Amino acid sequence: MSAGTVTAEQAARALVDRMKEVALCLDFDGTLSPVVDDPEAARPLRGVVELLGPLASRFAAVAIVSGRPAAYLGEHVAAPGVRYLGLYGLQEMHDGRIRVDPRLEEARPTVAAAAEALRESDAVHDSGAWLEDKEYAVAVHTRRIPDRERWADRIDRAARRIADRYGLELIPGKMVWELRPLVRSDKGDAVRRVVDESGARIVVVVGDDLGDLPAFAALTELAAEGHDVLRVAVRSEEAPPQLLAAADLVLQGPDEVLEFLRRLVV
Template identity: 85%
Template structure:
């Protein structure tokens, strides 16, 4: 069900009528949570968590798919029936236990060494950039760095050099550079897994960043296979143009995502 000229209200109504066939895949930062200077302070918009359980009870699947660790997602978005796919789907919680791709576990010492190299780099020390330990990945954040624009090129070069040195993959985002093992797995793979395991016929992805582009691409492939799909981009000052261009529907910030979820639950 490509939205085309359909409004968010019309799209939500059409989806709600087929709820038992729909897989709803949601990003976290910038989608369910407003962007904040301190990534550790990110929390879902008030009212989001209360909707997730009722949606999961009616829809084929409700999945939170994020670069965040699965435990973080489960802690801050706790609701019955919801799936939590962390690290772009390479980590998931099943029956209260975290399951991790074994290739990630093997790469932990390398990630720790790269994190130490970043910590000791001039660019990170002098800028005051914050390092986020994701256990199986490390991310450099500049959102709370004064005059962060002045540091962007230098931190980008540093992150790329260290990623190359340790054989890690660099995933850039909005004011963040994530270094992680080159283990195949992105949001597109995660979306396909949710669809296959839930038996969903209709697939919705809601996201706001470069990491959501593979999920949008997966929906294009699923549409070619006969699945009705809806790509929802969340607009902000930092939302990448290519994501907005690829979307079937654009909403304005997490507030409109919340309203969209309310309409789905109505």
């Protein structure tokens, strides 16, 4: 499945034929949920959640892999058997229990201090940007700012300055800057863990953002190790060109993701 471009129908048929070997790793924002101005208002597209439980009972693994906290994912995409890997895999909720990388716990005071510095910065305060408290990370969102292009450079400089001051990593995304501890983990690491722990031989990643590029890269490595892989990009006005170029299959927004998932439920 990794060689060349496939259609959604062809990909779904191949996955159903070997469903017990498949690990399905799904992004949340822009993939299962339409992009909205208020990140707190993001919810999965109607009909998505009802499909995930049946898929989890048939596939080797179904995981939601996101920069969101695991508890948020577990609350809003609740389905039996699904794994929720939040904060790019540093936090996981499975069967109602949350597991956190201990290095994150140690860094919580530093993240809180950085959040306060962001809150007091002129760029964030004057622009009206929204700060998202992720408990183990903090993110600055500009999606709901009417003149966000005017403020983007100033917020970028402020976020970088504060990240450097507190020794945090800065992860830019679509109209968002996330500051998090320098604890190595990305979506590629999370996908590998799902594959290792499930024993899957076929790995599917569906995503739409810069944060999904490491997951696509992990699939390239897994393919070299003998796994069958499928890189699915979700197109939007904000989807990075490199993600679309690397994809084996491109879907047109969450609506087509929903239809793709429906093809997998037999």
